Amino acid sequence: MTTLYPxxxxxxxxxxxxxxxxxxxxxxxxxxxxxxxxIFCATKGAIKCATIRDVKEAxxxxxxxxxxxxxxxxxxxxxxxxxxxxKFLGWDGPMLTDSGGxxxxxxxxxxxxxxxxxxxxxxxxxxxxxxxxxxxxxKSYLDGKKHMLTPELSIKTQHDLGPDxxxxxxxxxxxxxxxxxxxxxxxxxxxxxxxxxxxxxxINNGSQALYGISQGGIYPDLRKITAEFLNEQPFFGQxxxxxxxxxxxxxxxxxxxxMEPLRKDRPVHLLGIGxxxxxxxxxxRGIDTFDCVHPTRLARHGGALVLPYLFGKxxxxxxxxxxxLDTNPILENCCCHACQNHSRAYIHHMLKAKELVAIQLLTIxxxxxxxxxxFSIREAIAxxxxxxxxxxxxxx
Amino acid sequence: MTTLYPxxxxxxxxxxxxxxxxxxxxxxxxxxxxxxxxIFCATKGAIKCATIRDVKEAxxxxxxxxxxxxxxxxxxxxxxxxxxxxKFLGWDGPMLTDSGGxxxxxxxxxxxxxxxxxxxxxxxxxxxxxxxxxxxxxKSYLDGKKHMLTPELSIKTQHDLGPDxxxxxxxxxxxxxxxxxxxxxxxxxxxxxxxxxxxxxxINNGSQALYGISQGGIYPDLRKITAEFLNEQPFFGQxxxxxxxxxxxxxxxxxxxxMEPLRKDRPVHLLGIGxxxxxxxxxxRGIDTFDCVHPTRLARHGGALVLPYLFGKxxxxxxxxxxxLDTNPILENCCCHACQNHSRAYIHHMLKAKELVAIQLLTIxxxxxxxxxxFSIREAIAxxxxxxxxxxxxxx
Numbered sequence: 001m002t003t004l005y006p007x008x009x010x011x012x013x014x015x016x017x018x019x020x021x022x023x024x025x026x027x028x029x030x031x032x033x034x035x036x037x038x039i040f041c042a043t044k045g046a047i048k049c050a051t052i053r054d055v056k057e058a059x060x061x062x063x064x065x066x067x068x069x070x071x072x073x074x075x076x077x078x079x080x081x082x083x084x085x086x087k088f089l090g091w092d093g094p095m096l097t098d099s100g101g102x103x104x105x106x107x108x109x110x111x112x113x114x115x116x117x118x119x120x121x122x123x124x125x126x127x128x129x130x131x132x133x134x135x136x137x138x139k140s141y142l143d144g145k146k147h148m149l150t151p152e153l154s155i156k157t158q159h160d161l162g163p164d165x166x167x168x169x170x171x172x173x174x175x176x177x178x179x180x181x182x183x184x185x186x187x188x189x190x191x192x193x194x195x196x197x198x199x200x201x202x203i204n205n206g207s208q209a210l211y212g213i214s215q216g217g218i219y220p221d222l223r224k225i226t227a228e229f230l231n232e233q234p235f236f237g238q239x240x241x242x243x244x245x246x247x248x249x250x251x252x253x254x255x256x257x258x259m260e261p262l263r264k265d266r267p268v269h270l271l272g273i274g275x276x277x278x279x280x281x282x283x284x285r286g287i288d289t290f291d292c293v294h295p296t297r298l299a300r301h302g303g304a305l306v307l308p309y310l311f312g313k314x315x316x317x318x319x320x321x322x323x324x325l326d327t328n329p330i331l332e333n334c335c336c337h338a339c340q341n342h343s344r345a346y347i348h349h350m351l352k353a354k355e356l357v358a359i360q361l362l363t364i365x366x367x368x369x370x371x372x373x374x375f376s377i378r379e380a381i382a383x384x385x386x387x388x389x390x391x392x393x394x395x396x
Numbered sequence: 397m398t399t400l401y402p403x404x405x406x407x408x409x410x411x412x413x414x415x416x417x418x419x420x421x422x423x424x425x426x427x428x429x430x431x432x433x434x435i436f437c438a439t440k441g442a443i444k445c446a447t448i449r450d451v452k453e454a455x456x457x458x459x460x461x462x463x464x465x466x467x468x469x470x471x472x473x474x475x476x477x478x479x480x481x482x483k484f485l486g487w488d489g490p491m492l493t494d495s496g497g498x499x500x501x502x503x504x505x506x507x508x509x510x511x512x513x514x515x516x517x518x519x520x521x522x523x524x525x526x527x528x529x530x531x532x533x534x535k536s537y538l539d540g541k542k543h544m545l546t547p548e549l550s551i552k553t554q555h556d557l558g559p560d561x562x563x564x565x566x567x568x569x570x571x572x573x574x575x576x577x578x579x580x581x582x583x584x585x586x587x588x589x590x591x592x593x594x595x596x597x598x599i600n601n602g603s604q605a606l607y608g609i610s611q612g613g614i615y616p617d618l619r620k621i622t623a624e625f626l627n628e629q630p631f632f633g634q635x636x637x638x639x640x641x642x643x644x645x646x647x648x649x650x651x652x653x654x655m656e657p658l659r660k661d662r663p664v665h666l667l668g669i670g671x672x673x674x675x676x677x678x679x680x681r682g683i684d685t686f687d688c689v690h691p692t693r694l695a696r697h698g699g700a701l702v703l704p705y706l707f708g709k710x711x712x713x714x715x716x717x718x719x720x721l722d723t724n725p726i727l728e729n730c731c732c733h734a735c736q737n738h739s740r741a742y743i744h745h746m747l748k749a750k751e752l753v754a755i756q757l758l759t760i761x762x763x764x765x766x767x768x769x770x771f772s773i774r775e776a777i778a779x780x781x782x783x784x785x786x787x788x789x790x791x792x
Contacts, residue, residue: 044746044749044751045742045745045746045749045751046746046749046751046752046753046754047753048751048752048753049752049753049756050753051450051733051753051756051757051760052737052753053733053737054447069749073745073748073749074720074741074745074748074749078720078721078741078745081721082721082723082739082741082742083723087739088739088741088742088745089742090737090738090742324470324474325474325477325478327478327479337447337449341448341449341486342486343478343483343484345470345474345478345484346441346478346484346485346486349441349469349470349474349484350440350441350442352469352470353440353441353442353465353469353470355440355441355442355444356442356444356445356752357442357443357444357445357446357447357448358442360445360447360756361447364447
């Protein structure tokens with residue numbers, strides 16, 4: 001492993017006394033990530049409605065970009081010829097790309113994320129044409145052109161994009177499939193993971209680290225099989241993927257069964273999860289990093305993240321008339337640019353006037369809020385107060 | 397005058413040897429404005445697609461907000477109750493509001509700006525219902541409600557909004573009206589100006605300065621009459637308003653005839669003008685400040701301001717395919733956030749992906765560009781090189 005990832009390491013500084021939570025640092029060629037950490041989504045090459053300066057100044061450690069989107073527009077070759085994602089985005093910190101699989105399968109099954117996460121009915125046209133041993137054949141959401149994404153192409157694409165952390169291609173099984181499908185899919189994903197590793201070894205120059213993905217859906221024995229596979233392969237870290245169940249409670253159980261058999265010396269990422277409750281649950285299970293579009297998407301709908309123990313809810317919507325004359329910042333004591341310079345009333349009126357600055361300010365706040373939450377969690381682990389922090393947040 | 401504007405002054409540091417250009421400083425309760433300067437438009441309470449931090453860091457000295465828009469949404473009383481425009485916008489520098497008249501009359505005659513400026517045919521529904529001695533009756537563009545804007549209400553509204561510089565209400569005559577209409581309008585506007593002054597004197601607490609407006613359209617004798625009126629009244633400064641003709645050439649002539657008879661010890665603002673050529677023309681005629689939505693509007697269409705002597709045009713459009721692989725910044729040597737961190741190719745691809753960051757970056761660049769242009773003009777006046785700078789910019 002030292003030869004495969006000469007410029008990476010993961011240190012665990014402290015383990016929580018009351019849970020599997022741990023305080024760590026991921027070292028990458030573009031700097032370190034103190035964990036637990038939140039990864040913000042620059043899906044198509046930008047954090048929506050924020051300049052990279054805004055993102056940095058809101059305390060962000062690490063961002064990700066989606067291979068699927070970059071592959072289709074502008075194309076990985078173009079990003080490479082422009083110097084790679086870091087240069088392209090103007091971001092000099094740690095960065096991750098996913099494999100491209102999640103979007104292919106979630107769009108492919110008819111909606112982004114909803115079906116894989118088991119939540120909504122299909123509403124969008126299906127773009128996934130077929131899954132074969134070779135890879136996944138899909139139609140571009142932009143122009144309908146057919147593309148075949150193989151494990152090798154995903155690795156090549158992520159190599160061209162040049163993030164610090166790359167992820168293997170897997171089949172993201174939808175929620176509704178049964179155990180035998182999940183088991184077949186797990187085996188396919190494992191064969192793809194080996195092909196990914198093989199392609200990675202050939203192409204890597206020390207600038208990237210590769211994550212495997214835990215498969216197995218909601219089935220404990222399959223989660224154990226996938227953990228044994230991951231534990232033996234020379235991945236730098238792993239992501240918990242596959243179906244996590246239909247509810248927050250089920251997800252918590254699935255994460256527990258996925259994490260329990262995994263080796264503890266590698267960083268673990270939880271894909272696409274971002275609610276406070278799920279983050280606290282995940283941290284307590286040993287998850288080191290999270291990503292989700294929720295903070296930035298919420299901002300685009302007028303929502304600001306707030307402290308549930310003060311507000312009785314996770315967010316407030318500044319469109320509401322109650323903020324018309326409210327001279328308070330979104331959140332008292334928040335040090336973000338929005339809270340330091342503007343009132344709720346200002347954001348309310350700018351939302352009404354359809355001035356984009358409202359979305360920009362909410363985006364900045366929500367990014368800063370998530371970074372502050374993760375900071376609080378790290379501080380709590382450091383002082384063995386994680387349980388107290390969780391109790392405070394949820395009034396339990 | 398010292399009693400009316402105790403916290404304001406205008407110093408002229410140097411007059412150009414070859415034109416009427418001058419280097420000055422306007423001192424306001426919120427700091428100074430080095431002139432000639434460009435004023436950026438926070439029309440509805442925000443510079444479109446820029447946070448106030450972006451605006452500041454792009455070197456902006458002064459911004460304006462439009463009384464017409466603020467009057468209708470959220471309303472001047474609300475802005476006052478929230479602490480005034482400075483606090484509302486999070487801007488602690490000098491600020492101007494217009495009287496509200498321009499939008500009433502330009503929207504009223506069927507289009508924003510186009511008709512007053514003599515350019516386009518009417519295309520929008522007319523919202524100006526009548527002009528009487530009392531004021532202008534108009535329908536809100538938001539909900540159709542009737543409003544009567546009088547000189548007194550404009551002053552009261554601007555007092556509530558609380559900018560450093562307020563402007564009297566005038567009738568903005570359309571381009572097509574004849575001389576006798578223009579003369580009657582001039583007299584009406586002068587009576588409104590006296591009522592504005594009277595209302596201003598009653599309400600002002602030293603925190604604001606009032607500008608008069610030069611009327612008279614394209615008629616030299618009327619421009620002389622209006623100058624004599626303004627010269628005698630205790631305005632802190634004046635704006636050149638009214639019809640400026642149909643072409644850039646005619647505008648230059650009208651500005652000359654408006655400026656020539658005006659006293660030289662007060663700052664002069666040119667309303668709504670922002671092309672490089674017009675700015676150079678205006679500066680040479682003694683104009684101290686300019687405002688225009690052009691830099692920020694251009695950004696929203698993918699346009700970046702560039703040096704005409706390097707590019708053969710005033711701006712480039714980053715949507716064009718030629719920028720697909722262009723790793724250069726928008727403008728070599730530009731110190732703005734966009735040029736320091738991103739390539740033309742990045743902005744091009746983000747425009748294609750409809751990522752708002754492209755507009756944000758172009759907005760930042762265009763603001764910085766205009767501020768740099770005004771800085772170059774001030775430097776050129778200081779060193780008697782204004783003519784050289786103009787020749788350089790236009791290859792003449």
